[in-house]
Amino acid sequence: MAVIDRKKLILEAAAKSFSLFGYKATTMDQVAKLANVGKGTIYTFFKTKEELFDDIINSLIADIRFEVESVLDETSTILDNVNNVLVRIHAFRESHQLTIKLIQEERDMGTQTVVEAMQRVEQSIIQYMKGIIQKAIDKGEIKDCDPEVTAFVMLKMYFSLVIDWQRNHPPLKKEEIAKLFELYLLKGLLA
Amino acid sequence: MAVIDRKKLILEAAAKSFSLFGYKATTMDQVAKLANVGKGTIYTFFKTKEELFDDIINSLIADIRFEVESVLDETSTILDNVNNVLVRIHAFRESHQLTIKLIQEERDMGTQTVVEAMQRVEQSIIQYMKGIIQKAIDKGEIKDCDPEVTAFVMLKMYFSLVIDWQRNHPPLKKEEIAKLFELYLLKGLLA
DNA sequence: AAACTGACTAAAAAACTAATTTGGTCATTT
DNA sequence: AAATGACCAAATTAGTTTTTTAGTCAGTTT
The missing domain is CATH 1.10.10.60 (Homeodomain-like)
Incomplete structure (x- = not known):
């Protein structure tokens, strides 16, 4: 037009x-x-600058969801799905300047609006993961557990490995991160 | 005298x-x-205010180590040991005003000296945990894994459950946290 | 004389003020 | 009817003065 x-x-x-x-x-x-x-x-x-910003954050959330959706496979094992999602998210994050910039601003300046926005992104991801985890429980793929706590722990572990580990060590490769997820969260440490 | x-x-x-x-x-x-x-x-x-502060941080580190040492039992299973350490640390943290105040100052004001000090506390704990984990590996109690990454993941998971979870939920009881540790880290999610 | 002190100083932080920037409005233009 | 940008109040920032504080050292005490 x-x-x-x-x-x-x-x-x-x-x-x-x-x-x-x-x-x-x-x-x-x-x-x-x-x-x-x-x-x-x-x-x-x-109406306001904040509303404009929130609209963009909503797109971000939708984009992340779309990325994950495009890689999830109901017929695959949870282990493969987790692995694939991790790889996809990793690529997304690297390519997505906005998330990087906002995480920076949140850390360095603590801008209230940004803190709240990232909080919302995190909550959305967790809510979405919750559904996926619930399905895996229903299918009997993973043990019975609180889906929300599980989603929360997964996300936190992911951020720890990707972001916090880098503070004092060379960054972990995405395959390493997937392996660690498998070991710690899925299979467990017990011999 | x-x-x-x-x-x-x-x-x-x-x-x-x-x-x-x-x-x-x-x-x-x-x-x-x-x-x-x-x-x-x-x-x-x-020599300086910072040196005085560092001295006190060293005591804090020693105190934590002592607390853990007093509860570790070489003859117990790793599962029991982890559980006991968690409970002890939990009690310590609650009682120790200094850690609480410093975590607050780190979060709210980002005082450089405090950030560095807490970094040092964390590193000390991880180094200490590393040794304990290595022993568990040698004894064949847990799978072969990088002790430092494992210590790091454990500590981060602990902080996530104790501190971050509270942002949006009622706090988890110490027994719940121990249970979650057992499920996620030790036994694994896979059914 | 060895240990200790607190008034002193330079430097950093806080409080205050002036100047600039910015989110949001609305009379005017297209 | 839709779009605009000059305008304004409110918020930020920059600049300045005042206060506070880490660290020193001449003098006091033991």
Whole structure:
């Protein structure tokens, strides 16, 4: 169509700016410039800067879910599924500037809006994982356990291995991380 | 002896102040007052405020190690040992104002000295755990694995369950945490 | 004279103020 | 009717002054 979809332009510009500079350092003037749009136009689509940001976070959550969905295979074993999801998420994270930038801003500046947003991302992932885990329990693939605690522990372990380990050691390769998941969480340490 | 042990007085006063107010908010004047000692006297024992603080952190590390040592039993199974250590550490943490205050200061203010100190505490615990885990491997109690990664994962899982889980849920009881450790790390999720 | 002290200083932090930036509005233009 | 950008109040930042604090050292005490 000849009519320009300004909302889309704005969302793209904002996503780019948030990825590049983070939440705080992104100004509405800048987004307007980047989107080739008057500042007022942004406010016909989004009530506040935070609402614009939240919209982009929702896309992020949807994207992550889509990535995971595209790799999950109901007929595979849980072990393969976990492995595949880990690899996919790993690739996603590396490619996705926005997540990296926001994690940074959360850590370094503690911007309230960003902290809350990441909290929401985490909660969404956990809720989604919960369903997957419940299915695995029903299928009898894994032991009976609280799906939410299990999702929580999995996610935390993943972040620990990917992010925290790097503080004092060379980073673990994605195959190593998958192996460790298998050993610690699925098979267990007991000989 | 009739002669007052000023070094001890200073260490006690400093420990108290650090526990009560944290690192930044503790002044050397305050420590001197609390210890009933001239400020200069502190500097005959400790070159800087940081050195004084590090000394106290070393005691903390030693205390933790002592607590763990007192509960470890070479003849017990790893399962029981893990369980006992968890319970002991839990009690220690709750009773030890200093750790609580410092974790708070690290999180809320990011005081560099405190971040580094807690880093050191964590590293010490991991190094210590490493030895215990290696023994368990040698005894054939647990599978062959990298003791350092294992120690790291255990510690992170513990903190996740104790600290992070509380953000969005009622806290887990210490028996629950022990059970979860058993399920996830030792026995594994696979049915 | 050896141990200890607290007034002193330079440097860091906090409080305050001025100047700038920015989120959001709305009268005007397209 | 949709879009705009000059405008404004509120928030941030930069710059300055004041206060606090780590560390020293001349002098006091034992």
